[in-house]
Amino acid sequence: MGTRNLELEVMRYDPEKDKEPWFQSYTVPCNEDWVILDAINYVKDNLDTTLAYRWSCHMMVCGSCGMMVNGEPVLTCKTFVRELPDKVRIEPLENFPIERDLVVVLDDVMQKLHQVQPYIIRKDDPPAENQEYIQSRGKLAIFKQLTMCINCMCCYAACPQYSLNKDFIGPAALALAHRYNRDSRDQGKSERLDILADHDGVWDCSFVGACSEVCPKHVDPAAAIQQMKVDGAVEFWKQKMGIVGDKS
Amino acid sequence: MSRNPYVRPISTTTWYMRNGRYKVYVLRELTSFLVMFYSFLTLFALAALATSADRWNAFLASQQSTAMLVFHALALLYFMFFQTFPWFKLAPKAMPVRLGEKKLPDNYIIIGHYVAWVVISAFILWLAGVI
Numbered sequence: 001m002g003t004r005n006l007e008l009e010v011m012r013y014d015p016e017k018d019k020e021p022w023f024q025s026y027t028v029p030c031n032e033d034w035v036i037l038d039a040i041n042y043v044k045d046n047l048d049t050t051l052a053y054r055w056s057c058h059m060m061v062c063g064s065c066g067m068m069v070n071g072e073p074v075l076t077c078k079t080f081v082r083e084l085p086d087k088v089r090i091e092p093l094e095n096f097p098i099e100r101d102l103v104v105v106l107d108d109v110m111q112k113l114h115q116v117q118p119y120i121i122r123k124d125d126p127p128a129e130n131q132e133y134i135q136s137r138g139k140l141a142i143f144k145q146l147t148m149c150i151n152c153m154c155c156y157a158a159c160p161q162y163s164l165n166k167d168f169i170g171p172a173a174l175a176l177a178h179r180y181n182r183d184s185r186d187q188g189k190s191e192r193l194d195i196l197a198d199h200d201g202v203w204d205c206s207f208v209g210a211c212s213e214v215c216p217k218h219v220d221p222a223a224a225i226q227q228m229k230v231d232g233a234v235e236f237w238k239q240k241m242g243i244v245g246d247k248s
Numbered sequence: 249m250s251r252n253p254y255v256r257p258i259s260t261t262t263w264y265m266r267n268g269r270y271k272v273y274v275l276r277e278l279t280s281f282l283v284m285f286y287s288f289l290t291l292f293a294l295a296a297l298a299t300s301a302d303r304w305n306a307f308l309a310s311q312q313s314t315a316m317l318v319f320h321a322l323a324l325l326y327f328m329f330f331q332t333f334p335w336f337k338l339a340p341k342a343m344p345v346r347l348g349e350k351k352l353p354d355n356y357i358i359i360g361h362y363v364a365w366v367v368i369s370a371f372i373l374w375l376a377g378v379i
Contacts, residue, residue, distance in 0.1 A: 015252035071267060097253035105253045138349025160270055163258050208273045209338070226342035 063150030121188025
Protein backbone atom coordinates (compact mmCIF):
# COMPACT_ATOMS: atom_id res chain seq x y z
CA MET A 1 0.00 0.00 0.00
CA GLY A 2 1.43 3.37 -1.01
CA THR A 3 2.05 6.26 1.33
CA ARG A 4 1.71 9.93 0.56
CA ASN A 5 3.01 12.91 2.48
CA LEU A 6 0.26 15.17 3.66
CA GLU A 7 0.93 18.62 5.02
CA LEU A 8 -1.45 19.24 7.90
CA GLU A 9 -1.94 22.83 8.96
CA VAL A 10 -3.49 22.51 12.37
CA MET A 11 -5.01 25.35 14.37
CA ARG A 12 -3.43 25.56 17.82
CA TYR A 13 -4.62 27.45 20.85
CA ASP A 14 -3.28 27.18 24.37
CA PRO A 15 -5.66 29.04 26.70
CA GLU A 16 -2.86 29.67 29.18
CA LYS A 17 -0.30 31.05 26.71
CA ASP A 18 -1.92 32.24 23.48
CA LYS A 19 -3.85 35.43 22.90
CA GLU A 20 -5.31 34.00 19.71
CA PRO A 21 -5.10 30.78 17.68
CA TRP A 22 -2.25 30.12 15.24
CA PHE A 23 -1.41 27.40 12.72
CA GLN A 24 1.22 24.71 13.07
CA SER A 25 2.31 22.52 10.16
CA TYR A 26 3.06 18.81 10.35
CA THR A 27 4.16 16.52 7.54
CA VAL A 28 2.40 13.19 7.89
CA PRO A 29 3.18 10.07 5.82
CA CYS A 30 -0.35 8.76 5.19
CA ASN A 31 -1.49 5.40 3.93
CA GLU A 32 -3.95 5.76 1.11
CA ASP A 33 -6.76 4.21 3.13
CA TRP A 34 -6.36 6.65 6.02
CA VAL A 35 -8.95 9.11 7.14
CA ILE A 36 -8.00 12.54 8.49
CA LEU A 37 -8.44 11.27 12.06
CA ASP A 38 -5.68 8.70 11.39
CA ALA A 39 -3.39 11.53 10.28
CA ILE A 40 -4.18 13.53 13.42
CA ASN A 41 -3.59 10.45 15.57
CA TYR A 42 -0.22 10.02 13.81
CA VAL A 43 0.69 13.56 14.82
CA LYS A 44 -0.30 12.89 18.43
CA ASP A 45 1.54 9.56 18.60
CA ASN A 46 4.72 10.48 16.71
CA LEU A 47 5.20 14.20 16.26
CA ASP A 48 3.52 16.28 18.96
CA THR A 49 1.94 14.89 22.11
CA THR A 50 0.60 18.29 23.13
CA LEU A 51 -2.10 18.40 20.41
CA ALA A 52 -5.61 18.33 21.95
CA TYR A 53 -8.64 16.99 20.06
CA ARG A 54 -11.68 14.80 20.66
CA TRP A 55 -12.36 11.38 19.23
CA SER A 56 -13.61 8.05 20.39
CA CYS A 57 -15.12 5.44 18.09
CA HIS A 58 -13.46 6.03 14.69
CA MET A 59 -16.64 4.68 13.02
CA MET A 60 -19.19 7.52 12.71
CA VAL A 61 -21.10 6.61 15.83
CA CYS A 62 -19.82 8.75 18.69
CA GLY A 63 -19.90 12.13 16.93
CA SER A 64 -16.83 13.44 18.77
CA CYS A 65 -14.36 14.05 15.93
CA GLY A 66 -16.18 16.82 14.05
CA MET A 67 -13.70 19.45 12.79
CA MET A 68 -13.31 21.91 9.94
CA VAL A 69 -11.28 20.27 7.16
CA ASN A 70 -10.38 22.78 4.45
CA GLY A 71 -13.27 24.93 5.65
CA GLU A 72 -15.94 22.21 5.68
CA PRO A 73 -17.40 20.79 8.91
CA VAL A 74 -16.89 17.02 8.72
CA LEU A 75 -16.41 13.94 10.84
CA THR A 76 -12.67 13.37 10.50
CA CYS A 77 -13.23 9.60 10.81
CA LYS A 78 -15.31 9.73 7.62
CA THR A 79 -13.05 12.00 5.56
CA PHE A 80 -10.54 10.06 3.48
CA VAL A 81 -7.07 11.46 2.89
CA ARG A 82 -7.13 10.21 -0.72
CA GLU A 83 -10.00 12.60 -1.49
CA LEU A 84 -8.06 15.65 -0.30
CA PRO A 85 -5.23 17.75 -1.75
CA ASP A 86 -1.64 17.49 -0.41
CA LYS A 87 -2.18 20.41 1.94
CA VAL A 88 -5.02 20.16 4.45
CA ARG A 89 -6.11 22.77 6.96
CA ILE A 90 -7.66 21.47 10.18
CA GLU A 91 -9.57 23.83 12.46
CA PRO A 92 -11.95 23.36 15.38
CA LEU A 93 -15.66 23.46 14.46
CA GLU A 94 -16.74 26.96 13.45
CA ASN A 95 -19.22 28.94 15.54
CA PHE A 96 -18.06 27.44 18.83
CA PRO A 97 -15.57 28.90 21.32
CA ILE A 98 -12.21 27.10 21.28
CA GLU A 99 -11.34 25.39 24.56
CA ARG A 100 -7.89 24.27 23.40
CA ASP A 101 -6.44 23.39 19.97
CA LEU A 102 -9.20 21.44 18.15
CA VAL A 103 -11.47 21.07 21.19
CA VAL A 104 -14.53 23.33 21.26
CA VAL A 105 -16.94 24.36 24.03
CA LEU A 106 -20.32 22.71 23.41
CA ASP A 107 -22.16 23.96 26.53
CA ASP A 108 -24.52 26.22 24.56
CA VAL A 109 -25.76 23.45 22.28
CA MET A 110 -26.07 20.97 25.14
CA GLN A 111 -28.33 23.42 26.93
CA LYS A 112 -30.39 23.91 23.74
CA LEU A 113 -30.82 20.18 23.23
CA HIS A 114 -32.19 20.01 26.77
CA GLN A 115 -34.42 23.05 26.22
CA VAL A 116 -36.56 21.39 23.51
CA GLN A 117 -37.70 18.67 25.94
CA PRO A 118 -36.37 15.73 23.95
CA TYR A 119 -38.34 12.99 25.63
CA ILE A 120 -41.81 11.51 25.33
CA ILE A 121 -44.38 13.67 27.09
CA ARG A 122 -47.74 12.02 27.85
CA LYS A 123 -51.04 13.62 28.79
CA ASP A 124 -53.08 10.45 28.71
CA ASP A 125 -52.49 7.73 31.24
CA PRO A 126 -49.57 5.46 30.45
CA PRO A 127 -50.40 1.99 29.13
CA ALA A 128 -51.60 -0.54 31.65
CA GLU A 129 -49.07 -2.52 33.61
CA ASN A 130 -47.03 -4.93 31.47
CA GLN A 131 -48.23 -3.13 28.34
CA GLU A 132 -46.16 -1.07 25.92
CA TYR A 133 -46.82 1.92 23.72
CA ILE A 134 -47.75 0.37 20.40
CA GLN A 135 -46.24 1.91 17.29
CA SER A 136 -46.49 0.61 13.73
CA ARG A 137 -43.52 0.47 11.36
CA GLY A 138 -45.14 3.18 9.26
CA LYS A 139 -45.44 5.53 12.25
CA LEU A 140 -41.80 4.83 13.12
CA ALA A 141 -40.73 5.61 9.55
CA ILE A 142 -42.15 9.13 9.92
CA PHE A 143 -39.40 10.15 12.34
CA LYS A 144 -36.74 7.43 12.16
CA GLN A 145 -34.39 9.48 10.00
CA LEU A 146 -34.34 12.15 12.72
CA THR A 147 -33.19 9.66 15.35
CA MET A 148 -29.91 9.13 13.46
CA CYS A 149 -28.36 12.32 14.86
CA ILE A 150 -25.11 11.69 16.76
CA ASN A 151 -24.72 15.26 18.06
CA CYS A 152 -21.50 15.87 16.14
CA MET A 153 -22.59 19.50 15.74
CA CYS A 154 -21.29 19.80 12.17
CA CYS A 155 -24.70 21.37 11.38
CA TYR A 156 -24.11 24.21 13.87
CA ALA A 157 -20.66 24.80 12.38
CA ALA A 158 -22.27 25.08 8.92
CA CYS A 159 -25.23 27.27 9.93
CA PRO A 160 -24.82 30.96 9.03
CA GLN A 161 -27.78 31.92 11.22
CA TYR A 162 -26.20 30.36 14.30
CA SER A 163 -22.90 32.06 13.51
CA LEU A 164 -24.65 35.45 13.54
CA ASN A 165 -27.16 34.82 16.33
CA LYS A 166 -26.15 32.50 19.15
CA ASP A 167 -29.70 32.60 20.56
CA PHE A 168 -30.96 30.61 17.54
CA ILE A 169 -31.88 27.15 18.81
CA GLY A 170 -30.25 25.69 15.71
CA PRO A 171 -30.47 22.64 13.46
CA ALA A 172 -29.76 19.59 15.65
CA ALA A 173 -31.92 20.72 18.58
CA LEU A 174 -34.83 21.66 16.30
CA ALA A 175 -34.55 18.36 14.43
CA LEU A 176 -34.59 16.60 17.79
CA ALA A 177 -37.73 18.48 18.82
CA HIS A 178 -39.35 17.51 15.52
CA ARG A 179 -38.38 13.89 16.12
CA TYR A 180 -40.52 13.89 19.30
CA ASN A 181 -43.31 15.99 17.77
CA ARG A 182 -43.62 13.40 14.99
CA ASP A 183 -43.54 10.43 17.35
CA SER A 184 -47.02 8.89 17.62
CA ARG A 185 -46.40 8.06 21.31
CA ASP A 186 -45.69 11.68 22.23
CA GLN A 187 -48.29 14.26 23.30
CA GLY A 188 -45.96 17.15 24.11
CA LYS A 189 -46.15 19.15 20.89
CA SER A 190 -47.97 22.06 22.47
CA GLU A 191 -45.44 22.22 25.31
CA ARG A 192 -42.58 22.52 22.85
CA LEU A 193 -44.42 25.12 20.78
CA ASP A 194 -43.45 28.17 22.89
CA ILE A 195 -39.74 27.54 22.40
CA LEU A 196 -39.95 26.44 18.80
CA ALA A 197 -42.35 29.11 17.54
CA ASP A 198 -40.34 31.86 19.24
CA HIS A 199 -38.26 34.19 17.09
CA ASP A 200 -35.12 32.23 17.97
CA GLY A 201 -36.87 28.98 17.11
CA VAL A 202 -37.79 27.77 13.63
CA TRP A 203 -38.43 31.26 12.23
CA ASP A 204 -34.80 32.30 12.54
CA CYS A 205 -33.96 29.64 9.96
CA SER A 206 -33.79 31.01 6.42
CA PHE A 207 -33.39 27.59 4.79
CA VAL A 208 -29.83 27.94 3.58
CA GLY A 209 -29.77 24.16 3.81
CA ALA A 210 -26.08 23.99 4.79
CA CYS A 211 -26.90 21.88 7.88
CA SER A 212 -28.42 19.12 5.78
CA GLU A 213 -25.61 19.20 3.22
CA VAL A 214 -22.90 18.66 5.82
CA CYS A 215 -24.80 16.19 8.04
CA PRO A 216 -22.73 12.96 8.04
CA LYS A 217 -25.78 10.91 9.07
CA HIS A 218 -28.25 12.40 6.52
CA VAL A 219 -30.61 13.55 9.25
CA ASP A 220 -31.74 16.51 7.14
CA PRO A 221 -32.44 19.08 9.89
CA ALA A 222 -33.30 21.74 7.28
CA ALA A 223 -36.28 19.69 6.12
CA ALA A 224 -37.36 19.09 9.73
CA ILE A 225 -37.30 22.84 10.44
CA GLN A 226 -39.38 23.67 7.35
CA GLN A 227 -41.93 21.03 8.35
CA MET A 228 -42.09 22.61 11.80
CA LYS A 229 -42.77 25.99 10.21
CA VAL A 230 -45.75 24.46 8.40
CA ASP A 231 -46.91 22.78 11.65
CA GLY A 232 -46.43 26.05 13.57
CA ALA A 233 -48.45 28.05 11.03
CA VAL A 234 -51.27 25.49 11.08
CA GLU A 235 -51.29 25.52 14.89
CA PHE A 236 -51.34 29.35 14.92
CA TRP A 237 -54.44 29.49 12.69
CA LYS A 238 -56.12 26.70 14.61
CA GLN A 239 -55.74 28.71 17.82
CA LYS A 240 -56.84 31.94 16.09
CA MET A 241 -59.97 30.26 14.82
CA GLY A 242 -60.67 28.63 18.17
CA ILE A 243 -60.22 25.12 16.86
CA VAL A 244 -58.89 22.98 19.66
CA GLY A 245 -56.03 20.88 18.39
CA ASP A 246 -55.56 17.24 19.10
CA LYS A 247 -53.95 16.20 22.34
CA SER A 248 -50.46 16.24 20.85
CA MET B 249 -5.10 25.13 34.78
CA SER B 250 -7.60 27.82 33.92
CA ARG B 251 -10.22 28.02 31.24
CA ASN B 252 -10.02 30.81 28.71
CA PRO B 253 -12.10 29.88 25.65
CA TYR B 254 -11.32 31.82 22.49
CA VAL B 255 -14.27 33.12 20.46
CA ARG B 256 -13.41 33.56 16.79
CA PRO B 257 -14.68 36.87 15.46
CA ILE B 258 -17.40 36.81 12.76
CA SER B 259 -17.60 39.70 10.32
CA THR B 260 -21.20 40.91 10.17
CA THR B 261 -20.57 42.42 6.73
CA THR B 262 -18.52 39.77 4.90
CA TRP B 263 -19.51 36.50 6.59
CA TYR B 264 -21.14 35.23 3.40
CA MET B 265 -17.79 35.24 1.56
CA ARG B 266 -16.68 32.24 3.64
CA ASN B 267 -17.99 29.61 1.22
CA GLY B 268 -19.92 29.00 -2.00
CA ARG B 269 -23.04 27.86 -0.18
CA TYR B 270 -23.38 31.18 1.63
CA LYS B 271 -22.76 33.12 -1.58
CA VAL B 272 -25.60 31.29 -3.33
CA TYR B 273 -27.81 32.01 -0.32
CA VAL B 274 -27.04 35.73 -0.46
CA LEU B 275 -27.69 35.79 -4.24
CA ARG B 276 -31.08 34.21 -3.43
CA GLU B 277 -31.79 36.84 -0.77
CA LEU B 278 -30.92 39.60 -3.27
CA THR B 279 -34.14 38.75 -5.11
CA SER B 280 -35.80 40.74 -2.32
CA PHE B 281 -34.64 43.91 -4.13
CA LEU B 282 -36.52 42.73 -7.21
CA VAL B 283 -39.57 42.04 -5.05
CA MET B 284 -39.29 45.61 -3.75
CA PHE B 285 -38.95 46.93 -7.31
CA TYR B 286 -42.05 45.04 -8.49
CA SER B 287 -44.01 46.18 -5.44
CA PHE B 288 -43.34 49.80 -6.35
CA LEU B 289 -44.06 49.07 -10.02
CA THR B 290 -47.47 47.68 -9.03
CA LEU B 291 -48.17 50.82 -6.97
CA PHE B 292 -47.23 53.02 -9.94
CA ALA B 293 -49.47 50.94 -12.19
CA LEU B 294 -52.43 51.25 -9.78
CA ALA B 295 -51.82 55.01 -9.41
CA ALA B 296 -51.73 55.40 -13.20
CA LEU B 297 -54.87 53.33 -13.57
CA ALA B 298 -56.66 55.42 -10.94
CA THR B 299 -55.59 58.73 -12.50
CA SER B 300 -56.55 58.58 -16.18
CA ALA B 301 -56.61 56.44 -19.30
CA ASP B 302 -53.70 58.44 -20.74
CA ARG B 303 -51.52 57.82 -17.70
CA TRP B 304 -52.35 54.11 -17.81
CA ASN B 305 -51.52 53.86 -21.53
CA ALA B 306 -48.27 55.77 -20.91
CA PHE B 307 -47.41 53.30 -18.15
CA LEU B 308 -48.10 50.34 -20.46
CA ALA B 309 -45.96 51.90 -23.19
CA SER B 310 -43.11 52.49 -20.73
CA GLN B 311 -43.07 48.79 -19.88
CA GLN B 312 -42.86 47.78 -23.51
CA SER B 313 -39.60 49.54 -24.32
CA THR B 314 -36.73 47.20 -25.30
CA ALA B 315 -34.79 48.07 -22.14
CA MET B 316 -37.72 47.22 -19.86
CA LEU B 317 -38.51 44.00 -21.74
CA VAL B 318 -34.86 42.90 -21.35
CA PHE B 319 -34.98 43.87 -17.67
CA HIS B 320 -38.20 41.89 -17.06
CA ALA B 321 -36.77 38.86 -18.89
CA LEU B 322 -33.55 38.96 -16.83
CA ALA B 323 -35.53 39.42 -13.61
CA LEU B 324 -37.68 36.41 -14.52
CA LEU B 325 -34.57 34.28 -15.16
CA TYR B 326 -33.01 35.45 -11.89
CA PHE B 327 -36.15 34.51 -9.95
CA MET B 328 -36.34 31.15 -11.71
CA PHE B 329 -32.74 30.20 -10.92
CA PHE B 330 -32.67 31.40 -7.33
CA GLN B 331 -36.28 30.86 -6.22
CA THR B 332 -38.43 28.68 -8.49
CA PHE B 333 -36.03 25.83 -9.30
CA PRO B 334 -34.48 25.44 -5.82
CA TRP B 335 -37.78 25.79 -3.95
CA PHE B 336 -39.66 23.37 -6.19
CA LYS B 337 -36.81 20.90 -5.68
CA LEU B 338 -37.04 21.34 -1.90
CA ALA B 339 -40.86 21.27 -1.71
CA PRO B 340 -41.09 17.52 -0.93
CA LYS B 341 -38.73 18.06 2.02
CA ALA B 342 -40.74 20.90 3.52
CA MET B 343 -44.13 19.40 2.74
CA PRO B 344 -43.91 15.63 2.51
CA VAL B 345 -47.29 14.12 1.70
CA ARG B 346 -48.29 10.98 3.54
CA LEU B 347 -51.09 8.73 2.37
CA GLY B 348 -51.83 6.61 5.40
CA GLU B 349 -48.45 5.17 6.27
CA LYS B 350 -46.97 5.56 2.80
CA LYS B 351 -45.11 8.59 1.52
CA LEU B 352 -45.97 10.15 -1.83
CA PRO B 353 -42.85 9.96 -4.08
CA ASP B 354 -40.91 13.25 -4.14
CA ASN B 355 -41.12 13.54 -7.93
CA TYR B 356 -44.93 13.68 -7.81
CA ILE B 357 -44.75 16.75 -5.57
CA ILE B 358 -42.07 18.43 -7.70
CA ILE B 359 -43.90 17.75 -10.97
CA GLY B 360 -47.15 18.91 -9.34
CA HIS B 361 -45.53 22.26 -8.60
CA TYR B 362 -44.33 22.69 -12.19
CA VAL B 363 -47.76 21.75 -13.56
CA ALA B 364 -49.43 24.25 -11.21
CA TRP B 365 -46.89 26.89 -12.27
CA VAL B 366 -47.62 26.36 -15.98
CA VAL B 367 -51.40 26.29 -15.47
CA ILE B 368 -51.45 29.45 -13.31
CA SER B 369 -49.07 31.26 -15.68
CA ALA B 370 -51.24 30.29 -18.67
CA PHE B 371 -54.36 31.48 -16.82
CA ILE B 372 -52.76 34.86 -16.06
CA LEU B 373 -51.57 35.24 -19.66
CA TRP B 374 -55.11 34.36 -20.81
CA LEU B 375 -56.58 36.93 -18.42
CA ALA B 376 -54.12 39.52 -19.81
CA GLY B 377 -55.23 38.69 -23.34
CA VAL B 378 -51.77 37.47 -24.41
CA ILE B 379 -52.94 33.96 -25.34
